Amino acid sequence: MQPAPPDAPRTTILPSLEGLLRFLPQTAEPTDRRVAIVGTFPPRRCGIATFTADVRRSLNLLDGWACDLVRILDDDEALTEEPALYRIRQHVQTDYRKAADRLNHLGIDVVSIQHEFGIFGGIDGAYILxxxxxxxxxxxxxxxxxxxxxxxxxxxxxxxxxxxxxxxxVMAKKGADLLNDVYGADPAKVTICPHGTPNRPFARPDSFKASLGLSPYKVLLTFGLLSPGKGLETLIAAMPQIVAAHPDALYVVLGATHPNLKRVDGEAYRDGLIRLAEDLGVADHIRFVDAFVDDALLLTYLSAADIYVTPYLNQAQVTSGTLAYAIALGKPVISTPFWHATEWVDETCGALVDFGDSAGFAAVISRLLEDPAQLLAAGQSAYAKGRTTIWERSAEAYAAAFQTAITRRQEPHLPAPRLTDQSLPSLLAVQRVTDACGIMQHASYGIDNRAHGYCIDDAVRALILIQRFRELGHKNHTLDHLERTYAAFVQHAWNPDTQRFRNFMGYNRTWLEAEGSPDSNGRTFWALGETACYAEHEQVRLWAIALAKEVGPSAATLGSLRAQCFTILGAVSLLHGEPHNLAVYDMLVQHAEGLMARFETHSAPTWQWLEPSLSYDNARIPQALIAAGVSLSRPDMLAIGLKTLAWLDTIQKSPNGFFRAVGSSTPATAFAPPRLLDQQPIEACATIDAALAAYAATKQSKWLIMAQTAHAWFFGENDNGLPLSDQRGGCFDGLTETGVNRNQGAESILALQMANCAMARVTSVGISPPARPIGLSM
Structure with missing residues (x-):
């Protein structure tokens, strides 16, 4: 930071923090709560599509709720006339972001995601994030x-x-237990809502058999898309023994071959089942119905069945829609003990048989068919169980979960008040200090000071800022050009001989050092992670991923506290797009554990911090702990991150409630109180990011208030009562003892605009058309 020129006049352009509450939106209670349900949908042939359609239909029949569709399309799926708020192409990442923007614009009350591995794009379906x-x-x-x-x-x-x-x-208690035990879910968030089922009267099977050509058989039924995991071989192998005792037994296998299996192997699996039946001499007692049946036909087949059979081979199945339907229609069920079945099937309504035990299936089924009274009683017991799962009850349970989610969110959101354009994201000043090489480091007043040239610190801050605009949904040639300029500077800064990035470059475009500081290297890794995650263009993302991979071993060895924090933030972003990246995961764990060890070493009851003194960019430290705790599902890390941020808030607050950044002149003496001045914009920016990370992790409104307080610092809510922003997106370099430092360096400009973008993410700024960022040609 250069010496400060003469002071600016004292003016205040924003009201006090308490006055911000006057700008909270006052909304009327709508007649219906609007739900957007995200999932596959018919005519796509999968269980999730059918479920999505049923949930949507049931919710629309429930008073007070209106349910619309966001439809996931696979590569082969054609558009239909079915109304939808948005259609997401499964493997197009930008579609997911655009869909969110669409739902935000429509003011949807709650979004219901139907999650299943395989229906969302990205590695392990990560695009849904x-x-x-x-x-x-x-x-x-x-x-x-x-x-x-x-x-x-x-x-x-x-x-x-x-x-x-x-x-x-989840649809079963086992699912809730796994979420809690394996993934560390908050039990207060988890609701068990059994799979919904049709509301049909109890009926005797014989009245439905004739229409399907099943008279006079005793019908065993399995329904679902054919795949090896269904265990159909087990039941086919049981049929000789069953037929010997009951020559009128017929096993109906209802369902098309799973599309994914058929795409690879054709009908080889079905043909193998048919050959097995022929080899066992029971081909005349097994009927394969190769069709993806609609609900009406499925219910007719279920109604015609005497016994429903689920011989599945995999215990780890939390939900079976076909099992739920069979019970709801009053079918005795003979099943293997997969998780869902163990919660619903007992001796009153059927039996459980070990996996692959064909003789066991044959014995149980034969005994049940021999005793019509027991068969009827088992069906009536199943029907009674299933009454709790009909779609009307399921819709009510969903509505209750939706209302709970809405209620939990009803905490104050503090939007940046639109008193001036200065709180809106703007690229005007950023463009002013950017040339064909990079971004100028310092300025005298508002004029570039070429004597100080360029630095990678500011280039990567600018690259992160571009991704903040991307997160807000903006894309245009200006952003593309700036992004490529900063990326090229970063690429040129990498020194493969030292395995480090250079930092300082003279205006004559010669590097002034062989390698930059650890902090500048860590900050660069952070920018690569952000770019890999959020860049609009594939070539830019691939560049960032490749360079991050090359830089990774070097970043893993960075030893300074802030360098490790910046690296953690980059690693979290990289894992967002590449959750399988073991090298990045290990680096994240290594640095995060290092931060935890530092806290244990340096913290004390009155000094809840990771080092014995306060320095610069302080809030990045708790931000890194929060991000790591969330990414690694480590409540202990998250707790320390929140604790250190809360402690820092007490340090960074003036008696009148203003944000008071730790001054850059604060001595490095152990446990020394911070100097009031010189306060720099990067402290307010880092505090906003950390506070919003804390809010995202906890939904506690105090963190929003912290972010808003730090944001107001830029606009005059500070010790000097002076704004640091100007009308063209610029920002002065800091608060001095007597006023403001009127220089406008890149670090300060970028800090203001990153802060504006961050606040735009928790308000309508940057999303709705009236809030178009200044300096962008959309």
Whole structure:
């Protein structure tokens, strides 16, 4: 920071913090709560599509709720006339972000995500996080599958979903137990809502058989998309013994081959089942119905069945829609003991048989068919159980979860008041200090000081700022040009001989050092992570991913506290897009554990900090702990991050409640109180980012207030009562003892605009059309 020129006049352009409450939106209670349900949808042939359609239909029949659709399309799926708020192409990452922007614009009250691995794009379905991260409405996630032994990538995605969700729905107690035990879910967030089922009267099977050509058989039925995991071989192998006791037994296998299996192997699996039946001499007692049936035909087949059979081979199935339907229609169920079945099937309504035990299935089924009274009693017991799961009850349970999510979100959101354009994101000043090489480091007043040239610190701050604009949904040639300029500077700064980035470059475009400081290297890794995660263009993302991979071993060895914090922030962003990246994961764990050790070493009851003195960019330290705690599902890290941020807030607050940045002249003496001046913009910017990270992790409004207080510092709510922003997106270099430092260096300008973008993420700024950022041609 250069010496300060003469002071500016004292003016205040924003009201006090208390006055901000007057700008809170006053909304009327709508007649219906609007729900957007995100999932696959018919005619796509999968269980989630059917479930999504049923949930939507049931909610629309419930008073007080209106449910619209955001439809996930696979590569082969054609558009239909079915109305939808948005259609997301499964493997197009930007579609997820655009869908979120659309839902935000429409003012949806709650978003219901139907989650299943395989229906969302990205590694382990990570693209769905792009949608959830941008949503302003509460999010309720239905977990159709909960994996007991997930891969690292699956664990990362599920943990991220659980953190971001306001409520989580599972369909079985086992699912709730796994979320709690394996993924560390908050039990208060998790609701058990059994799979919904049709509301049909109890009926005897014989009255439905004729229409399907099933008279006079005793019908065993399995329904679902054919795949090896269904265990159909087990039941086919049981049929000779069953037929010997009951020559009128017929096993109906209802369902098309799973599309993914058919795409690879054609009908080889079905043909193998048919050959097995022929080899066992029971081909005439097994009927394959190769069709993806609609609800009406499915219910007719279920009604015609005497016994429903689920011989599944995999215990780890939390939900089976077909099992739920069979019970609801009053079918005795003979099943293997997969998780969902163990919670619903007992001796009153059927039986459980060991996996792969064909003889056991044959014995149980034969005994049940021999006793019509017992068969009827088992069906009536199943029907009674199923009454609690009909779609009307399911819709009510969903509505209750939605209302809980909405209620939990009803804490004050403090929007940046639109008294001036200065609180809106702007690139005018950023463009002013950027040339074809990079971004000028310092300025005399508002004139570039070429004597100080360029530095990578500011280039990567600018690259991060570009990604902040990307997060707000903006894309244009100006952003593209600036992004490529800063990226090229970063690329040129990498010194493969030293395995470090250079930092300072003269105006004559010669490097002034072989390697930069550890902090500048850590900050550069952070920018690469942000760019890899949020860049609009694939070539830029691939560049950032490749360079981050090359730089990674060097970043893992950075030893300074802030360098480690910056590296953590970059690693968290990289893992957002590449949850399977073990090298980045290990680096994140290593540096985060290092921060925890520092806290243990230096903290004391009155000094809740990771080093014996306060320095610069202080809030990045708790921000890194919060980000690592969230990413690694480490409540202990998150707790220390929140504790240190709360302590820092007490240090950075004046008696009248203003934000008071730790002055850059604060001595490095152990436990020394901070100097009031010179206060620099990067402290306010870092505090805003850290506070909003804390809010995202806890939904506690005190963190929003902290962010707003730090943001107001730029506009005059500070010790000197002087604004640091100007009308063209610039920012003065800091508060001095007598006024403001009137120079406008790149660091200060970037800090203001990063702060404006951050606050725009928690308000409508930068999303709704009236808030178009200044200096952008959209």
């Amino acid at each position: 792009d949608l959830i991260d941008r949503l302003t409405a509460p999010v309720v996630i239905t977990m159709h599958t909960v994996i007991e032994t997930p891969t690292q990538g699956q664990r990362h995605v599920v943990a991220a979903l659980l953190r971001r969700a306001d409520q989580v729905i």
